[in-house]
Amino acid sequence: MLKVKNLSKKIGNAFALQGVNFCAQKGELLLFLGHSGAGKSTLLRTLCNLEDYEEGVISYNGHCINNHVGMVFQHFNLFEHLTVERNITLPLEKCLKKTKKEATETAFFLLDQYGLLDKAKNSVLTLSGGEKQRLAIARTLSLNPQIICFDEPTSALDPLLATQIRGTLEDLCEQGKIVLVATHDMTLASKLKKYTLHFMKNGSIVESCKSDEFYKDKESFPSMSSFLSL
Numbered sequence: 397m398l399k400v401k402n403l404s405k406k407i408g409n410a411f412a413l414q415g416v417n418f419c420a421q422k423g424e425l426l427l428f429l430g431h432s433g434a435g436k437s438t439l440l441r442t443l444c445n446l447e448d449y450e451e452g453v454i455s456y457n458g459h460c461i462n463n464h465v466g467m468v469f470q471h472f473n474l475f476e477h478l479t480v481e482r483n484i485t486l487p488l489e490k491c492l493k494k495t496k497k498e499a500t501e502t503a504f505f506l507l508d509q510y511g512l513l514d515k516a517k518n519s520v521l522t523l524s525g526g527e528k529q530r531l532a533i534a535r536t537l538s539l540n541p542q543i544i545c546f547d548e549p550t551s552a553l554d555p556l557l558a559t560q561i562r563g564t565l566e567d568l569c570e571q572g573k574i575v576l577v578a579t580h581d582m583t584l585a586s587k588l589k590k591y592t593l594h595f596m597k598n599g600s601i602v603e604s605c606k607s608d609e610f611y612k613d614k615e616s617f618p619s620m621s622s623f624l625s626l
């Protein structure tokens with residue numbers, strides 16, 4: 397289980413995160429909603445160890461979260477000057493100390509799964525936005541994280557591709573991953589099937605519920621309802 401307790405972080409003199417608490421179980425999909433500047437990205441970046449924090453505890457099954465979490469960035473953060481295949485093999489060789497053969501096997505397995513096998517030798521620069529995102533997901537999965545964070549996964553995609561990413565998020569949960577999504581995309585939120593919602597404001601989670609609970613009793617969650625324009 398992922399547990400975040402009383403997490404606070406300052407940027408300058410202001411709190412970017414303040415007293416954030418939540419838990420997530422294997423296979424759970426969590427959506428962090430909120431307007432721009434609410435702290436969603438900072439929360440995911442902090443979980444992924446890309447930001448320091450002043451206070452709080454982040455744990456996965458009672459241990460440090462470090463090697464269990466991966467991030468798919470909003471603008472993908474691929475190595476643009478490398479080939480598709482090398483984008484996966486390089487982190488495997490450098491971070492996980494895999495041999496070239498092991499790294500290549502993993503890369504080809506994932507590229508096949510994400511429909512990019514025929515592009516393996518191409519430069520990343522030749523990929524479309526949707527292909528870049530699939531590569532970013534494959535690269536994150538290659539490191540076998542149990543928790544995967546997506547920062548605004550639909551913001552760089554056209555509506556058709558946004559539909560595909562919804563399926564991918566749900567598939568990852570079915571595989572038992574914990575999936576955390578920061579988004580201000582109301583369409584994404586309204587079309588996913590089953591998830592936990594956390595609404596953020598000024599660095600804090602101000603409303604939380606399960607999706608079915610929300611749709612049964614929207615009046616109890618005024619910030620979320622107004623955000624989702626319901």
Ligand code: ADP
Pocket residue numbers: 407412430431432433434435436437438439578
């Ligand atoms: P969201 O993802 O919900 O749009 P962010 O996590 O990006 O929100 O931002 C949370 C708060 O932290 C905002 O007030 C933002 O201005 C501030 N912030 C985030 N990153 C930085 C930074 N690098 N320097 C200064 N302020 C930042």
